[in-house]
Amino acid sequence: MTANPRVPIEEGYFTIPDGDEPPRLLGSRCVACDEHFFPRREVCAKCLHRQTDDVTLSPMGTLYTWTYLHVPLFGSQRAENGYGVGQIDLPEGPRVQSVLQGGPGDFAVGMEMQMELETLRQNEEGEDVVIFRFRPNADAAGGAS
Numbered sequence: 001m002t003a004n005p006r007v008p009i010e011e012g013y014f015t016i017p018d019g020d021e022p023p024r025l026l027g028s029r030c031v032a033c034d035e036h037f038f039p040r041r042e043v044c045a046k047c048l049h050r051q052t053d054d055v056t057l058s059p060m061g062t063l064y065t066w067t068y069l070h071v072p073l074f075g076s077q078r079a080e081n082g083y084g085v086g087q088i089d090l091p092e093g094p095r096v097q098s099v100l101q102g103g104p105g106d107f108a109v110g111m112e113m114q115m116e117l118e119t120l121r122q123n124e125e126g127e128d129v130v131i132f133r134f135r136p137n138a139d140a141a142g143g144a145s
């Protein structure tokens with residue numbers, strides 16, 4: 001079985017690596033004050049400097065807060081009728097809102113989270129349409145899956 005080519009649901013928010021590299025969010029770094037942002041922006045929101053560099057952000061972060069919605073994930077073919085949503089603090093500074101992988105018993109504020117990609121559906125070209133999400137980092141949690 002060969003994997004379908006993957007395309008992002010929206011361009012410009014995250015990478016889709018070919019190999020074993022983790023996907024990463026696409027951010028910006030202010031060249032004047034070093035503040036990082038997600039999503040990308042051209043003007044710094046902290047010091048209003050008008051030049052930022054494109055950077056890729058860490059695929060790991062810390063869960064700041066989360067909730068669980070007992071409705072289907074919009075546009076997804078997931079079987080479960082519910083999904084987690086959380087805010088993840090990245091080491092570079094941005095707080096990112098994301099869909100979470102796992103059930104309502106799987107999350108705890110302060111836990112280490114890892115970014116990954118989820119296939120929502122196939123498009124008419126046979127490509128997998130993917131979004132980013134975060135899941136609890138099993139390596140840090142002693143093997144919990």
Ligand SMILES: [Zn+2]
Nearest residue numbers: 030033044047
């Ligand atoms: Zn700045």
